[in-house]
Amino acid sequence: MGGEDCSFEDIYRGHSGMVYRLALRMLSRVEDAEEVTQQVFLAVHRSLKTFEGKASLKTWIYRIAVNCSLNLLKKRKNRFEVPWMEGFDPADTKSVTEQKIAAEEGQSKVADLLECLNEDQKVCILLRAQEGLTYEEIADVLHINVNTVRSRLSRARMTLIAQKKGLL
Amino acid sequence: MNCGQIKDILLTDFLDGRLSLESTKTVDEHLSGCLACRALLMSAQQVDAQIKSVPVIEQAPFHVWARIANKIAQPVFCWQDFLGWGGRSRFVYGSVMAGLIVILFVANPILSQRRMATADSDADIVMQLVYADEDSFFIEADLSGIDLGSIDYL
Incomplete structure:
Protein backbone atom coordinates (compact mmCIF):
# COMPACT_ATOMS: atom_id res chain seq x y z
CA MET A 1 0.00 0.00 0.00
CA GLY A 2 1.02 3.66 0.65
CA GLY A 3 4.69 2.88 1.04
CA GLU A 4 5.06 1.31 -2.37
CA ASP A 5 3.16 4.05 -4.22
CA CYS A 6 5.67 6.79 -3.52
CA SER A 7 9.21 7.03 -2.21
CA PHE A 8 10.04 7.76 1.40
CA GLU A 9 11.45 11.13 0.39
CA ASP A 10 8.11 12.04 -1.25
CA ILE A 11 6.29 11.05 1.93
CA TYR A 12 8.67 13.21 3.94
CA ARG A 13 8.17 16.18 1.62
CA GLY A 14 4.42 15.80 1.75
CA HIS A 15 4.06 15.39 5.50
CA SER A 16 7.08 16.87 7.30
CA GLY A 17 5.46 20.32 7.52
CA MET A 18 2.40 19.09 9.39
CA VAL A 19 4.48 16.97 11.77
CA TYR A 20 6.89 19.80 12.49
CA ARG A 21 4.07 22.34 12.96
CA LEU A 22 2.16 20.11 15.34
CA ALA A 23 5.27 19.26 17.37
CA LEU A 24 6.28 22.91 17.53
CA ARG A 25 2.88 23.96 18.88
CA MET A 26 2.75 21.03 21.28
CA LEU A 27 6.26 21.39 22.66
CA SER A 28 6.91 25.12 22.12
CA ARG A 29 10.56 24.53 21.32
CA VAL A 30 12.25 24.31 17.93
CA GLU A 31 14.84 21.71 19.02
CA ASP A 32 12.11 19.44 20.42
CA ALA A 33 10.02 19.86 17.26
CA GLU A 34 13.03 18.84 15.17
CA GLU A 35 13.67 15.84 17.40
CA VAL A 36 10.04 14.73 17.15
CA THR A 37 10.05 15.17 13.35
CA GLN A 38 13.16 13.01 13.17
CA GLN A 39 11.67 10.34 15.46
CA VAL A 40 8.40 10.29 13.51
CA PHE A 41 9.97 9.82 10.10
CA LEU A 42 12.45 7.23 11.32
CA ALA A 43 9.46 5.33 12.75
CA VAL A 44 7.59 5.78 9.47
CA HIS A 45 10.61 4.49 7.54
CA ARG A 46 10.88 1.44 9.81
CA SER A 47 7.18 0.59 9.66
CA LEU A 48 6.33 1.55 6.11
CA LYS A 49 6.65 -2.06 4.92
CA THR A 50 4.10 -3.23 7.45
CA PHE A 51 1.71 -0.29 7.04
CA GLU A 52 -1.54 -1.95 6.01
CA GLY A 53 -3.40 1.16 4.95
CA LYS A 54 -6.32 0.66 7.35
CA ALA A 55 -6.03 4.37 8.15
CA SER A 56 -4.87 6.97 5.65
CA LEU A 57 -1.15 7.68 5.51
CA LYS A 58 -1.78 11.20 6.83
CA THR A 59 -3.78 9.93 9.82
CA TRP A 60 -1.16 7.31 10.55
CA ILE A 61 1.67 9.87 10.50
CA TYR A 62 -0.34 12.29 12.64
CA ARG A 63 -0.91 9.50 15.16
CA ILE A 64 2.82 8.80 15.41
CA ALA A 65 3.51 12.54 15.68
CA VAL A 66 1.01 12.99 18.52
CA ASN A 67 2.43 10.00 20.40
CA CYS A 68 6.04 11.15 19.98
CA SER A 69 5.15 14.70 21.05
CA LEU A 70 3.29 13.50 24.15
CA ASN A 71 6.17 11.17 25.05
CA LEU A 72 8.70 13.97 24.81
CA LEU A 73 6.42 16.26 26.80
CA LYS A 74 6.19 13.61 29.51
CA LYS A 75 9.97 13.14 29.55
CA ARG A 76 10.48 16.88 29.74
CA LYS A 77 8.07 17.19 32.66
CA ASN A 78 9.92 14.43 34.46
CA ARG A 79 13.18 16.31 33.96
CA PHE A 80 11.62 19.57 35.25
CA GLU A 81 12.89 21.44 32.21
CA VAL A 82 12.16 25.11 31.74
CA PRO A 83 10.11 25.84 28.61
CA TRP A 84 11.92 27.92 25.99
CA MET A 85 9.58 30.91 26.44
CA GLU A 86 11.05 31.55 29.89
CA GLY A 87 14.65 31.47 28.78
CA PHE A 88 14.27 32.81 25.26
CA ASP A 89 15.88 36.14 24.58
CA PRO A 90 14.70 37.62 21.25
CA ALA A 91 17.85 39.77 21.11
CA ASP A 92 20.08 36.72 21.09
CA THR A 93 19.74 35.79 17.44
CA LYS A 94 23.33 35.00 16.61
CA SER A 95 23.06 31.27 17.12
CA VAL A 96 19.66 30.65 15.53
CA THR A 97 18.57 30.75 11.92
CA GLU A 98 16.03 33.21 10.55
CA GLN A 99 13.50 30.45 10.09
CA LYS A 100 13.77 29.56 13.75
CA ILE A 101 13.19 33.14 14.82
CA ALA A 102 10.11 33.55 12.63
CA ALA A 103 8.69 30.30 13.90
CA GLU A 104 9.39 31.16 17.52
CA GLU A 105 8.00 34.68 17.36
CA GLY A 106 4.74 33.54 15.79
CA GLN A 107 4.62 30.63 18.12
CA SER A 108 5.12 32.51 21.36
CA LYS A 109 1.69 34.20 21.39
CA VAL A 110 -0.15 31.01 20.53
CA ALA A 111 1.97 29.05 23.01
CA ASP A 112 1.03 31.51 25.76
CA LEU A 113 -2.61 31.06 24.89
CA LEU A 114 -2.49 27.27 24.68
CA GLU A 115 -0.58 26.96 27.93
CA CYS A 116 -3.84 26.88 29.91
CA LEU A 117 -5.09 23.71 28.17
CA ASN A 118 -4.39 20.14 29.16
CA GLU A 119 -2.58 17.94 26.61
CA ASP A 120 -5.72 16.23 25.31
CA GLN A 121 -7.49 19.52 24.68
CA LYS A 122 -4.36 21.04 23.15
CA VAL A 123 -3.96 18.20 20.64
CA CYS A 124 -7.65 18.42 19.67
CA ILE A 125 -7.70 22.17 19.15
CA LEU A 126 -4.44 22.12 17.19
CA LEU A 127 -5.60 19.33 14.91
CA ARG A 128 -8.88 21.14 14.31
CA ALA A 129 -8.02 24.85 14.21
CA GLN A 130 -4.49 24.67 12.88
CA GLU A 131 -4.41 21.53 10.77
CA GLY A 132 -8.04 21.63 9.68
CA LEU A 133 -8.78 17.96 10.39
CA THR A 134 -12.43 16.89 10.60
CA TYR A 135 -13.87 15.53 13.85
CA GLU A 136 -13.79 12.03 12.37
CA GLU A 137 -10.13 12.36 11.39
CA ILE A 138 -9.21 13.64 14.85
CA ALA A 139 -11.09 10.73 16.41
CA ASP A 140 -9.15 8.37 14.15
CA VAL A 141 -5.77 9.92 14.99
CA LEU A 142 -6.38 9.87 18.75
CA HIS A 143 -8.31 6.56 18.83
CA ILE A 144 -11.26 8.21 20.55
CA ASN A 145 -14.97 8.70 19.98
CA VAL A 146 -16.22 11.61 17.83
CA ASN A 147 -18.32 12.79 20.79
CA THR A 148 -15.17 12.90 22.92
CA VAL A 149 -13.51 15.05 20.26
CA ARG A 150 -16.54 17.33 20.34
CA SER A 151 -16.54 17.71 24.12
CA ARG A 152 -12.77 18.27 24.25
CA LEU A 153 -13.05 20.99 21.60
CA SER A 154 -15.93 22.65 23.43
CA ARG A 155 -14.02 22.69 26.73
CA ALA A 156 -10.81 23.83 25.05
CA ARG A 157 -12.55 26.76 23.37
CA MET A 158 -14.33 27.76 26.57
CA THR A 159 -11.01 27.70 28.45
CA LEU A 160 -9.24 29.67 25.71
CA ILE A 161 -11.97 32.32 25.67
CA ALA A 162 -11.74 32.69 29.43
CA GLN A 163 -7.93 32.83 29.23
CA LYS A 164 -8.01 35.45 26.47
CA LYS A 165 -10.40 37.61 28.44
CA GLY A 166 -8.10 37.30 31.45
CA LEU A 167 -5.05 38.22 29.38
CA LEU A 168 -6.62 41.28 27.74
CA MET B 1 -33.47 26.68 22.41
CA ASN B 2 -32.00 28.53 25.39
CA CYS B 3 -28.47 29.92 25.80
CA GLY B 4 -27.28 26.93 27.86
CA GLN B 5 -28.25 24.48 25.12
CA ILE B 6 -26.86 26.60 22.33
CA LYS B 7 -23.48 27.37 23.93
CA ASP B 8 -22.09 23.89 23.34
CA ILE B 9 -23.37 23.79 19.75
CA LEU B 10 -21.92 27.22 19.03
CA LEU B 11 -18.44 26.23 20.21
CA THR B 12 -18.37 23.03 18.18
CA ASP B 13 -20.76 22.09 15.40
CA PHE B 14 -21.82 25.63 14.45
CA LEU B 15 -18.29 27.03 14.47
CA ASP B 16 -16.93 24.07 12.52
CA GLY B 17 -19.77 24.03 9.98
CA ARG B 18 -21.16 20.64 10.96
CA LEU B 19 -24.79 21.61 11.43
CA SER B 20 -27.59 20.87 9.00
CA LEU B 21 -29.27 23.81 7.24
CA GLU B 22 -32.32 23.51 9.46
CA SER B 23 -30.29 23.53 12.69
CA THR B 24 -28.15 26.40 11.41
CA LYS B 25 -31.32 28.43 10.84
CA THR B 26 -32.48 27.75 14.42
CA VAL B 27 -29.13 28.86 15.83
CA ASP B 28 -29.09 31.95 13.61
CA GLU B 29 -32.54 32.91 14.88
CA HIS B 30 -31.33 32.60 18.46
CA LEU B 31 -28.17 34.57 17.71
CA SER B 32 -30.11 37.45 16.15
CA GLY B 33 -31.86 38.02 19.47
CA CYS B 34 -29.10 37.12 21.95
CA LEU B 35 -26.16 39.43 22.52
CA ALA B 36 -24.37 37.10 24.97
CA CYS B 37 -24.30 34.19 22.50
CA ARG B 38 -23.12 36.47 19.68
CA ALA B 39 -20.27 37.66 21.89
CA LEU B 40 -19.36 34.06 22.76
CA LEU B 41 -19.29 33.09 19.09
CA MET B 42 -17.12 36.07 18.22
CA SER B 43 -14.66 35.22 20.98
CA ALA B 44 -14.45 31.62 19.78
CA GLN B 45 -13.84 32.80 16.22
CA GLN B 46 -11.07 35.13 17.42
CA VAL B 47 -9.38 32.31 19.35
CA ASP B 48 -9.45 30.04 16.29
CA ALA B 49 -8.16 32.87 14.09
CA GLN B 50 -5.26 33.46 16.48
CA ILE B 51 -4.26 29.79 16.39
CA LYS B 52 -4.42 29.84 12.58
CA SER B 53 -2.56 33.16 12.34
CA VAL B 54 0.84 31.58 13.05
CA PRO B 55 3.02 31.63 9.90
CA VAL B 56 2.48 28.42 7.98
CA ILE B 57 5.49 26.15 7.95
CA GLU B 58 5.34 24.07 4.80
CA GLN B 59 8.33 21.89 5.58
CA ALA B 60 10.56 21.03 8.48
CA PRO B 61 14.02 22.67 8.31
CA PHE B 62 16.32 21.05 5.75
CA HIS B 63 18.87 19.85 8.30
CA VAL B 64 16.18 17.61 9.82
CA TRP B 65 15.91 15.74 6.53
CA ALA B 66 19.71 15.58 6.34
CA ARG B 67 19.82 13.97 9.79
CA ILE B 68 17.06 11.49 8.91
CA ALA B 69 18.71 10.56 5.60
CA ASN B 70 22.01 10.08 7.43
CA LYS B 71 20.40 7.80 10.04
CA ILE B 72 18.65 5.75 7.37
CA ALA B 73 21.87 5.36 5.40
CA GLN B 74 23.61 3.79 8.41
CA PRO B 75 23.30 0.01 8.36
CA VAL B 76 21.39 -1.17 11.39
CA PHE B 77 21.68 -4.79 12.45
CA CYS B 78 18.26 -6.24 13.01
CA TRP B 79 17.61 -9.81 14.14
Whole structure:
Protein backbone atom coordinates (compact mmCIF):
# COMPACT_ATOMS: atom_id res chain seq x y z
CA MET A 1 0.00 0.00 0.00
CA GLY A 2 1.02 3.66 0.65
CA GLY A 3 4.69 2.88 1.04
CA GLU A 4 5.06 1.31 -2.37
CA ASP A 5 3.16 4.05 -4.22
CA CYS A 6 5.67 6.79 -3.52
CA SER A 7 9.21 7.03 -2.21
CA PHE A 8 10.04 7.76 1.40
CA GLU A 9 11.45 11.13 0.39
CA ASP A 10 8.11 12.04 -1.25
CA ILE A 11 6.29 11.05 1.93
CA TYR A 12 8.67 13.21 3.94
CA ARG A 13 8.17 16.18 1.62
CA GLY A 14 4.42 15.80 1.75
CA HIS A 15 4.06 15.39 5.50
CA SER A 16 7.08 16.87 7.30
CA GLY A 17 5.46 20.32 7.52
CA MET A 18 2.40 19.09 9.39
CA VAL A 19 4.48 16.97 11.77
CA TYR A 20 6.89 19.80 12.49
CA ARG A 21 4.07 22.34 12.96
CA LEU A 22 2.16 20.11 15.34
CA ALA A 23 5.27 19.26 17.37
CA LEU A 24 6.28 22.91 17.53
CA ARG A 25 2.88 23.96 18.88
CA MET A 26 2.75 21.03 21.28
CA LEU A 27 6.26 21.39 22.66
CA SER A 28 6.91 25.12 22.12
CA ARG A 29 10.56 24.53 21.32
CA VAL A 30 12.25 24.31 17.93
CA GLU A 31 14.84 21.71 19.02
CA ASP A 32 12.11 19.44 20.42
CA ALA A 33 10.02 19.86 17.26
CA GLU A 34 13.03 18.84 15.17
CA GLU A 35 13.67 15.84 17.40
CA VAL A 36 10.04 14.73 17.15
CA THR A 37 10.05 15.17 13.35
CA GLN A 38 13.16 13.01 13.17
CA GLN A 39 11.67 10.34 15.46
CA VAL A 40 8.40 10.29 13.51
CA PHE A 41 9.97 9.82 10.10
CA LEU A 42 12.45 7.23 11.32
CA ALA A 43 9.46 5.33 12.75
CA VAL A 44 7.59 5.78 9.47
CA HIS A 45 10.61 4.49 7.54
CA ARG A 46 10.88 1.44 9.81
CA SER A 47 7.18 0.59 9.66
CA LEU A 48 6.33 1.55 6.11
CA LYS A 49 6.65 -2.06 4.92
CA THR A 50 4.10 -3.23 7.45
CA PHE A 51 1.71 -0.29 7.04
CA GLU A 52 -1.54 -1.95 6.01
CA GLY A 53 -3.40 1.16 4.95
CA LYS A 54 -6.32 0.66 7.35
CA ALA A 55 -6.03 4.37 8.15
CA SER A 56 -4.87 6.97 5.65
CA LEU A 57 -1.15 7.68 5.51
CA LYS A 58 -1.78 11.20 6.83
CA THR A 59 -3.78 9.93 9.82
CA TRP A 60 -1.16 7.31 10.55
CA ILE A 61 1.67 9.87 10.50
CA TYR A 62 -0.34 12.29 12.64
CA ARG A 63 -0.91 9.50 15.16
CA ILE A 64 2.82 8.80 15.41
CA ALA A 65 3.51 12.54 15.68
CA VAL A 66 1.01 12.99 18.52
CA ASN A 67 2.43 10.00 20.40
CA CYS A 68 6.04 11.15 19.98
CA SER A 69 5.15 14.70 21.05
CA LEU A 70 3.29 13.50 24.15
CA ASN A 71 6.17 11.17 25.05
CA LEU A 72 8.70 13.97 24.81
CA LEU A 73 6.42 16.26 26.80
CA LYS A 74 6.19 13.61 29.51
CA LYS A 75 9.97 13.14 29.55
CA ARG A 76 10.48 16.88 29.74
CA LYS A 77 8.07 17.19 32.66
CA ASN A 78 9.92 14.43 34.46
CA ARG A 79 13.18 16.31 33.96
CA PHE A 80 11.62 19.57 35.25
CA GLU A 81 12.89 21.44 32.21
CA VAL A 82 12.16 25.11 31.74
CA PRO A 83 10.11 25.84 28.61
CA TRP A 84 11.92 27.92 25.99
CA MET A 85 9.58 30.91 26.44
CA GLU A 86 11.05 31.55 29.89
CA GLY A 87 14.65 31.47 28.78
CA PHE A 88 14.27 32.81 25.26
CA ASP A 89 15.88 36.14 24.58
CA PRO A 90 14.70 37.62 21.25
CA ALA A 91 17.85 39.77 21.11
CA ASP A 92 20.08 36.72 21.09
CA THR A 93 19.74 35.79 17.44
CA LYS A 94 23.33 35.00 16.61
CA SER A 95 23.06 31.27 17.12
CA VAL A 96 19.66 30.65 15.53
CA THR A 97 18.57 30.75 11.92
CA GLU A 98 16.03 33.21 10.55
CA GLN A 99 13.50 30.45 10.09
CA LYS A 100 13.77 29.56 13.75
CA ILE A 101 13.19 33.14 14.82
CA ALA A 102 10.11 33.55 12.63
CA ALA A 103 8.69 30.30 13.90
CA GLU A 104 9.39 31.16 17.52
CA GLU A 105 8.00 34.68 17.36
CA GLY A 106 4.74 33.54 15.79
CA GLN A 107 4.62 30.63 18.12
CA SER A 108 5.12 32.51 21.36
CA LYS A 109 1.69 34.20 21.39
CA VAL A 110 -0.15 31.01 20.53
CA ALA A 111 1.97 29.05 23.01
CA ASP A 112 1.03 31.51 25.76
CA LEU A 113 -2.61 31.06 24.89
CA LEU A 114 -2.49 27.27 24.68
CA GLU A 115 -0.58 26.96 27.93
CA CYS A 116 -3.84 26.88 29.91
CA LEU A 117 -5.09 23.71 28.17
CA ASN A 118 -4.39 20.14 29.16
CA GLU A 119 -2.58 17.94 26.61
CA ASP A 120 -5.72 16.23 25.31
CA GLN A 121 -7.49 19.52 24.68
CA LYS A 122 -4.36 21.04 23.15
CA VAL A 123 -3.96 18.20 20.64
CA CYS A 124 -7.65 18.42 19.67
CA ILE A 125 -7.70 22.17 19.15
CA LEU A 126 -4.44 22.12 17.19
CA LEU A 127 -5.60 19.33 14.91
CA ARG A 128 -8.88 21.14 14.31
CA ALA A 129 -8.02 24.85 14.21
CA GLN A 130 -4.49 24.67 12.88
CA GLU A 131 -4.41 21.53 10.77
CA GLY A 132 -8.04 21.63 9.68
CA LEU A 133 -8.78 17.96 10.39
CA THR A 134 -12.43 16.89 10.60
CA TYR A 135 -13.87 15.53 13.85
CA GLU A 136 -13.79 12.03 12.37
CA GLU A 137 -10.13 12.36 11.39
CA ILE A 138 -9.21 13.64 14.85
CA ALA A 139 -11.09 10.73 16.41
CA ASP A 140 -9.15 8.37 14.15
CA VAL A 141 -5.77 9.92 14.99
CA LEU A 142 -6.38 9.87 18.75
CA HIS A 143 -8.31 6.56 18.83
CA ILE A 144 -11.26 8.21 20.55
CA ASN A 145 -14.97 8.70 19.98
CA VAL A 146 -16.22 11.61 17.83
CA ASN A 147 -18.32 12.79 20.79
CA THR A 148 -15.17 12.90 22.92
CA VAL A 149 -13.51 15.05 20.26
CA ARG A 150 -16.54 17.33 20.34
CA SER A 151 -16.54 17.71 24.12
CA ARG A 152 -12.77 18.27 24.25
CA LEU A 153 -13.05 20.99 21.60
CA SER A 154 -15.93 22.65 23.43
CA ARG A 155 -14.02 22.69 26.73
CA ALA A 156 -10.81 23.83 25.05
CA ARG A 157 -12.55 26.76 23.37
CA MET A 158 -14.33 27.76 26.57
CA THR A 159 -11.01 27.70 28.45
CA LEU A 160 -9.24 29.67 25.71
CA ILE A 161 -11.97 32.32 25.67
CA ALA A 162 -11.74 32.69 29.43
CA GLN A 163 -7.93 32.83 29.23
CA LYS A 164 -8.01 35.45 26.47
CA LYS A 165 -10.40 37.61 28.44
CA GLY A 166 -8.10 37.30 31.45
CA LEU A 167 -5.05 38.22 29.38
CA LEU A 168 -6.62 41.28 27.74
CA MET B 1 -33.47 26.68 22.41
CA ASN B 2 -32.00 28.53 25.39
CA CYS B 3 -28.47 29.92 25.80
CA GLY B 4 -27.28 26.93 27.86
CA GLN B 5 -28.25 24.48 25.12
CA ILE B 6 -26.86 26.60 22.33
CA LYS B 7 -23.48 27.37 23.93
CA ASP B 8 -22.09 23.89 23.34
CA ILE B 9 -23.37 23.79 19.75
CA LEU B 10 -21.92 27.22 19.03
CA LEU B 11 -18.44 26.23 20.21
CA THR B 12 -18.37 23.03 18.18
CA ASP B 13 -20.76 22.09 15.40
CA PHE B 14 -21.82 25.63 14.45
CA LEU B 15 -18.29 27.03 14.47
CA ASP B 16 -16.93 24.07 12.52
CA GLY B 17 -19.77 24.03 9.98
CA ARG B 18 -21.16 20.64 10.96
CA LEU B 19 -24.79 21.61 11.43
CA SER B 20 -27.59 20.87 9.00
CA LEU B 21 -29.27 23.81 7.24
CA GLU B 22 -32.32 23.51 9.46
CA SER B 23 -30.29 23.53 12.69
CA THR B 24 -28.15 26.40 11.41
CA LYS B 25 -31.32 28.43 10.84
CA THR B 26 -32.48 27.75 14.42
CA VAL B 27 -29.13 28.86 15.83
CA ASP B 28 -29.09 31.95 13.61
CA GLU B 29 -32.54 32.91 14.88
CA HIS B 30 -31.33 32.60 18.46
CA LEU B 31 -28.17 34.57 17.71
CA SER B 32 -30.11 37.45 16.15
CA GLY B 33 -31.86 38.02 19.47
CA CYS B 34 -29.10 37.12 21.95
CA LEU B 35 -26.16 39.43 22.52
CA ALA B 36 -24.37 37.10 24.97
CA CYS B 37 -24.30 34.19 22.50
CA ARG B 38 -23.12 36.47 19.68
CA ALA B 39 -20.27 37.66 21.89
CA LEU B 40 -19.36 34.06 22.76
CA LEU B 41 -19.29 33.09 19.09
CA MET B 42 -17.12 36.07 18.22
CA SER B 43 -14.66 35.22 20.98
CA ALA B 44 -14.45 31.62 19.78
CA GLN B 45 -13.84 32.80 16.22
CA GLN B 46 -11.07 35.13 17.42
CA VAL B 47 -9.38 32.31 19.35
CA ASP B 48 -9.45 30.04 16.29
CA ALA B 49 -8.16 32.87 14.09
CA GLN B 50 -5.26 33.46 16.48
CA ILE B 51 -4.26 29.79 16.39
CA LYS B 52 -4.42 29.84 12.58
CA SER B 53 -2.56 33.16 12.34
CA VAL B 54 0.84 31.58 13.05
CA PRO B 55 3.02 31.63 9.90
CA VAL B 56 2.48 28.42 7.98
CA ILE B 57 5.49 26.15 7.95
CA GLU B 58 5.34 24.07 4.80
CA GLN B 59 8.33 21.89 5.58
CA ALA B 60 10.56 21.03 8.48
CA PRO B 61 14.02 22.67 8.31
CA PHE B 62 16.32 21.05 5.75
CA HIS B 63 18.87 19.85 8.30
CA VAL B 64 16.18 17.61 9.82
CA TRP B 65 15.91 15.74 6.53
CA ALA B 66 19.71 15.58 6.34
CA ARG B 67 19.82 13.97 9.79
CA ILE B 68 17.06 11.49 8.91
CA ALA B 69 18.71 10.56 5.60
CA ASN B 70 22.01 10.08 7.43
CA LYS B 71 20.40 7.80 10.04
CA ILE B 72 18.65 5.75 7.37
CA ALA B 73 21.87 5.36 5.40
CA GLN B 74 23.61 3.79 8.41
CA PRO B 75 23.30 0.01 8.36
CA VAL B 76 21.39 -1.17 11.39
CA PHE B 77 21.68 -4.79 12.45
CA CYS B 78 18.26 -6.24 13.01
CA TRP B 79 17.61 -9.81 14.14
CA GLN B 80 14.28 -9.88 12.33
CA ASP B 81 15.96 -8.97 9.04
CA PHE B 82 18.75 -11.45 9.76
CA LEU B 83 16.24 -14.26 10.22
CA GLY B 84 13.99 -12.98 7.47
CA TRP B 85 11.35 -12.57 10.17
CA GLY B 86 8.76 -10.53 8.38
CA GLY B 87 5.87 -10.84 5.99
CA ARG B 88 4.88 -14.40 5.14
CA SER B 89 7.93 -16.02 6.75
CA ARG B 90 6.43 -14.99 10.09
CA PHE B 91 3.70 -17.58 9.52
CA VAL B 92 6.29 -20.25 8.67
CA TYR B 93 8.19 -19.54 11.91
CA GLY B 94 4.92 -19.49 13.81
CA SER B 95 3.90 -22.88 12.40
CA VAL B 96 7.29 -24.40 13.21
CA MET B 97 7.11 -23.10 16.78
CA ALA B 98 3.55 -24.38 17.20
CA GLY B 99 4.67 -27.80 15.90
CA LEU B 100 7.55 -27.92 18.37
CA ILE B 101 5.22 -27.05 21.24
CA VAL B 102 2.81 -29.86 20.22
CA ILE B 103 5.70 -32.34 19.98
CA LEU B 104 6.87 -31.32 23.46
CA PHE B 105 3.37 -31.84 24.87
CA VAL B 106 3.08 -35.26 23.24
CA ALA B 107 6.57 -36.35 24.17
CA ASN B 108 6.38 -35.14 27.76
CA PRO B 109 4.06 -37.89 29.15
CA ILE B 110 6.12 -40.61 27.45
CA LEU B 111 9.35 -39.20 28.85
CA SER B 112 7.85 -38.76 32.30
CA GLN B 113 6.59 -42.37 32.31
CA ARG B 114 10.08 -43.58 31.49
CA ARG B 115 11.48 -41.36 34.18
CA MET B 116 9.00 -42.76 36.74
CA ALA B 117 9.82 -46.33 35.81
CA THR B 118 13.52 -45.62 36.33
CA ALA B 119 12.75 -43.85 39.56
CA ASP B 120 10.72 -46.86 40.79
CA SER B 121 13.53 -49.29 40.20
CA ASP B 122 15.96 -46.94 41.89
CA ALA B 123 13.61 -46.60 44.84
CA ASP B 124 13.36 -50.39 45.19
CA ILE B 125 17.10 -50.72 45.43
CA VAL B 126 17.31 -47.97 48.01
CA MET B 127 14.58 -49.55 50.14
CA GLN B 128 16.30 -52.94 50.06
CA LEU B 129 19.48 -51.30 51.26
CA VAL B 130 17.57 -49.60 54.05
CA TYR B 131 16.03 -52.87 55.16
CA ALA B 132 19.40 -54.54 55.03
CA ASP B 133 20.84 -51.76 57.19
CA GLU B 134 17.97 -52.01 59.65
CA ASP B 135 18.50 -55.78 59.95
CA SER B 136 22.16 -55.40 60.69
CA PHE B 137 21.39 -52.69 63.20
CA PHE B 138 18.97 -54.86 65.06
CA ILE B 139 21.41 -57.72 65.06
CA GLU B 140 24.12 -55.53 66.51
CA ALA B 141 21.72 -54.04 69.03
CA ASP B 142 20.64 -57.47 70.19
CA LEU B 143 24.19 -58.64 70.65
CA SER B 144 25.30 -55.58 72.56
CA GLY B 145 22.47 -55.82 75.09
CA ILE B 146 22.99 -59.48 76.00
CA ASP B 147 25.41 -60.84 78.58
CA LEU B 148 26.86 -63.74 76.72
CA GLY B 149 27.92 -65.45 80.00
CA SER B 150 24.43 -65.64 81.29
CA ILE B 151 23.18 -67.52 78.35
CA ASP B 152 22.11 -70.93 79.25
CA TYR B 153 23.34 -73.01 76.42
CA LEU B 154 21.44 -76.10 75.85
